[in-house]
Amino acid sequence: MNNLFSQRRQRHFTELLKYWRLVFNDHFVIALFFLFGALAYGYSQWLPQLNDHLWWARWLLVLWFVLITQVGRLATLVKRPDPVFLLPQVRSISRYLKQATIYSMILGVLMMLILSAIALPFALTTERLTELDISLILITALIVKVTWLWTARKAISIRWGAQRSRTIAEYWINPLIVWLVTWFVGPIWGLLVSVILLIAMTTYYRSVAIDWRLAVRAEQDRMFSIYRFFNLFTDVPSVQGRIKRRKWAAGLIKLLENDNHPWAYLYAHGFVRNTEVSGLVMRLTIVGMLVVFFIPVNWLNTVIALLFIYLVATQLMPFYEQYQNNVFTHIYPIAHEVRVKDFQRLLNRVIIIEMLLIVIASIGRDLNWQRLGLNLVLGIVESYLLTKFYFQRRIKKMTK
Numbered sequence: 001m002n003n004l005f006s007q008r009r010q011r012h013f014t015e016l017l018k019y020w021r022l023v024f025n026d027h028f029v030i031a032l033f034f035l036f037g038a039l040a041y042g043y044s045q046w047l048p049q050l051n052d053h054l055w056w057a058r059w060l061l062v063l064w065f066v067l068i069t070q071v072g073r074l075a076t077l078v079k080r081p082d083p084v085f086l087l088p089q090v091r092s093i094s095r096y097l098k099q100a101t102i103y104s105m106i107l108g109v110l111m112m113l114i115l116s117a118i119a120l121p122f123a124l125t126t127e128r129l130t131e132l133d134i135s136l137i138l139i140t141a142l143i144v145k146v147t148w149l150w151t152a153r154k155a156i157s158i159r160w161g162a163q164r165s166r167t168i169a170e171y172w173i174n175p176l177i178v179w180l181v182t183w184f185v186g187p188i189w190g191l192l193v194s195v196i197l198l199i200a201m202t203t204y205y206r207s208v209a210i211d212w213r214l215a216v217r218a219e220q221d222r223m224f225s226i227y228r229f230f231n232l233f234t235d236v237p238s239v240q241g242r243i244k245r246r247k248w249a250a251g252l253i254k255l256l257e258n259d260n261h262p263w264a265y266l267y268a269h270g271f272v273r274n275t276e277v278s279g280l281v282m283r284l285t286i287v288g289m290l291v292v293f294f295i296p297v298n299w300l301n302t303v304i305a306l307l308f309i310y311l312v313a314t315q316l317m318p319f320y321e322q323y324q325n326n327v328f329t330h331i332y333p334i335a336h337e338v339r340v341k342d343f344q345r346l347l348n349r350v351i352i353i354e355m356l357l358i359v360i361a362s363i364g365r366d367l368n369w370q371r372l373g374l375n376l377v378l379g380i381v382e383s384y385l386l387t388k389f390y391f392q393r394r395i396k397k398m399t400k
Contacts, residue, residue, distance in 0.1 A: 004092075005099040008077040019230040038304050042295050047125045057126035058183040061119060062176070068115040069144055069175040072108035074152035076100045078219050083212035097153075097210060105149050112145040113138060127183075136187035143194040144175050147201050154205040156215040174201075256349055262332055263342040270322055271346065277319050284312050285354045289361035296364060298371050305358050305375050306382050312354050313386045316347060317394050340395060348387040355379040 024032075050057075077100060086093055116138060123129055123137075148171065154160045155167045174197055182190025227236045257268035272278055288308030295301045320343050359379050363372045 005077065005096050005103075009103065012075075012077055016226075019236070023230060034303065034307055038295075038300050038307075039291075042297060042300055043121070045297060047121055050122075050125050052126060052128070054126050057122070061123055061127075061183050062179045064119050065116065065141065065144075065179045065182075066172065066175045068112060069141075069148050070171065071115065072104070072111045072145070072149075073222050074101070074104045074149055074156075074218070075107070075222065076104075076156070076215055076219050078212075078215050080216055080220075082216070087212070093210065101149065101153055104152075105146055108145045108149055109142050112141050116141045129187075133187045136191050137182065140178065140182055140187065140191045140194045143191070143198055144178050147174060147194065147198045150198075150201055150205070152218075154201075154208050156211055156218050157205075157208040158211045159207045159209070160205060161211045161214040170201075256346055258342065258345060261338070261342050262334060263339045264345060267319070267322075267343055267346045271319065271350070277316065277322075280315055281312055281350060281354065284308060284315070285357055288312075288354075288358045292358055292362040292375075293364055296366060298368070298374075301362055301364070301371060302375055302378060305362050306378060308358055309351060309355050309379060309382055310386065313347065313351055313390070316350060317391060319343075320395065344387055344391055347391060348383065351383045351386060355383050 076097065086096075120134060120137075124134075129137075151167060151170045151174070155164075160167070178190055178194045178197065181193045230236050256264075256271065258264035270277075285308070288305065288311075291308070292301050292305045295304060356379075359372060359375045362375045363369065
């Protein structure tokens, strides 16, 4: 029992590493490198345009810090059979949960500090902060996250687990109070309030004997959220997609398919009905539209637009092998070249639709028609290169 948590943590890291390798492939890493670099550059260019003491700056800081407090959940790593096999080990379970809580607090505090550091340049630009103020804000962020995780710990206890509405309110109201005081009264007062809240929470919620049913459910929900992220990029056995009728998509299917072409029909229906593939394309398109809409720098706007078009294309190309393991597709009396052309037609139409949406959004708040025209021309060229040349190279690698 002494090494149970360490063993599970090691297996957990191994499993996550397996999926991280699939997610962060060469092409995706390069795309992320340009994306984060572009966002960082845009952030640095935006800050000098701000003035001191903007009325909305403190509200934005409060919103940011409240939201990042919710990042990083309690990781108990409990399994479904644990209530049966570990129930007699009362003392050992207390030690196990203590190790899990400390582990979660370390990870949560690290994420909290990193995300807090992102907002500090904005805070330094709009507020007159000293080095002492910055130190107090970071310490406050640490204490707020520890309080939040203790709230999560009591949420899986026998005595307090049933009070779900109260727990949800504490998740949001406690950080909101602290950060309102921090940014509207002063960092020293925010730190004082956070310490008082931490002492009050840990004192009042002393009885945190584990409720196995709630603990197992909370851990399953946590892991499912992680698996859903991985499932955007690769198949995860723990996440099963749902196929359901979407009447509103009938027109989209007619646009994507080709009459009297079985593979075109199969790919069009599979793309629309498969929530993982169509959902990924939709989310990337929406994110791309939002990003290019708010980036005023012309060359950076164009780079981001082309980058998102490339991202959608690379994430959609593995869908070519979606039916590779279906034995019935191999008895189609259709040449392999016809299958390739049908998928290439689907890929081209999806990329064109995505490209047009992102290009329209790139006009931005300043209604820059010249930038829109440039993005449209370059988007058409990139779409042609991706579907005609890059796709052919990927197909050769897939069919080797």
